Amino acid sequence: MxxxxxxxxxxxxxxxxxxxxxxxxxxxxxxxxxxxxxxxxxxxxxxxxxxxxxxxxxxxxxxxxxxxxxxxxxxxxxxxxxxxxxxxxxxxxxxxxxxxxxxxxxxxxxxxxxxxxxxxxxxxxxxxxxxxxxxxxxxxxxxxxxxxxxxxDVSLRPPPADPPLARRLRELLDERLVDGIALDEAARLVHAHPAHLVRAFSAAFGMPPHQYLTARRVERARRLLLDGQAPGEVAAATGFYDQAHLTRHFKKLVGVPPGRYRLSGGVGP
Missing domain, CATH: 2.60.120.280 (Regulatory protein AraC)
Known part of the structure; x- marks a missing residue:
């Protein structure tokens, strides 16, 4: 097949x-x-x-x-x-x-x-x-x-409590979505050892920090592509090194390359 x-x-x-x-x-x-x-x-x-x-x-x-x-x-x-x-x-x-x-x-x-x-x-x-x-x-x-x-859930309980360390790193990743942040810098900002920080984040959110950052960047790329922006522009606007870098991760997470995804929304070349 x-x-x-x-x-x-x-x-x-x-x-x-x-x-x-x-x-x-x-x-x-x-x-x-x-x-x-x-x-x-x-x-x-x-x-x-x-x-x-x-x-x-x-x-x-x-x-x-x-x-x-x-x-x-x-x-x-x-x-x-x-x-x-x-x-x-x-x-x-x-x-x-x-x-x-x-x-x-x-x-x-x-x-x-x-x-x-x-x-x-x-x-x-x-x-x-x-x-x-x-x-x-x-x-x-x-x-x-x-x-x-x-x-x-009748009690409408809130989302499961995130460990403060993992939650703070997620906030940093969201704040630095485009520019990114080095692990050593993040560790200094939250006063934790880099290895412990990665373990805490992975345990809390089910994925390592780099995978979370890539997924969030692809999420933003989807919106910009459907707004009509070209893949090369979107790559720069979402923190990817170049269009090839965006394409590799976008196809892995969405199933098709960004150019094809953009055209699926009726946006011209």
Whole structure:
């Protein structure tokens, strides 16, 4: 079977939706990465397996998967023919950080009505001019997601406490997203041994600091590409050494090169 990698991505004019992403992958596998937005995922064909918070999960086609921001996860096909998925990346307009803990506990929701509504929202987002319908459908989806997450965890416990050392390093990495920061400098700023700092961060967030920084840079690159910027400009604006450096990491995390991803959103060369 030939390897298939088809993507379509765009930024709709709908408040709360950071990005729409449709993809068909066969043999491609996502490495561990992290998003700064909520990931609302439905699988139309096949199935996906992934690890979230060190637990193996799966997304059969009749579920809705909600992955919280800041929590590392990966993903790969769970069936021989791969998978076809539709994804919405959502900001905190409809879901706040207080729901992260509940989403980590049970990210895959079996809810036919919710599944139907998410599919209808994707239909409204495909063409321009249906922004009111899309916003209305998103409001109902947000309401139902909040209700389901309250069922999962009635206490609405906050996200798991991050060790202060790891949290401080994450803040430094976010602050220096473009320029980067040397490990020795980071260790001096947080008053820790470099090796201990790496271990603390990896234990808290499920990935080493360099992998987190790369994932955050790719996340920003996606947004800039969909805004119409050229890959070379995006590489410089997101902290990559050059376009080849961006391409290598972008393809590893997204599945296609940045130029192809940009064109999938209808942006001209």
């Amino acid at each position: 030939a390897t298939r990698q088809e993507v379509s991505a765009w930024r709709p004019a709908v408040a709360g939706v950071v990005e729409v992403f449709h993809a068909h992958f066969t043999e491609y596998a996502y490495p561990m990465h992290v998003h700064d937005s909520w990931t609302l995922l439905i699988v139309d064909d096949g199935a996906v397996r992934y690890d979230l918070d060190r637990h193996e999960r799966g997304t059969p086609h009749d579920t809705v998967t909600l992955l919280p921001p800041h929590v590392p996860h990966n993903g790969s096909a769970a069936t021989p023919d791969g998978f076809r998925k539709r994804v919405l990346y959502l900001d905190s307009t409809h879901l706040g950080d207080e729901f992260i803990g509940a989403a980590v506990d049970r990210p895959d929701l079996r809810d036919p009505l919710l599944r139907l509504r998410v599919g209808q929202l994707h239909g409204a987002l495909v063409g321009a001019g249906e922004e009111l319908e899309a916003a209305s459908r998103l409001a109902l989806i947000g309401e139902r997601l909040r209700a389901r997450l309250r069922e999962t």
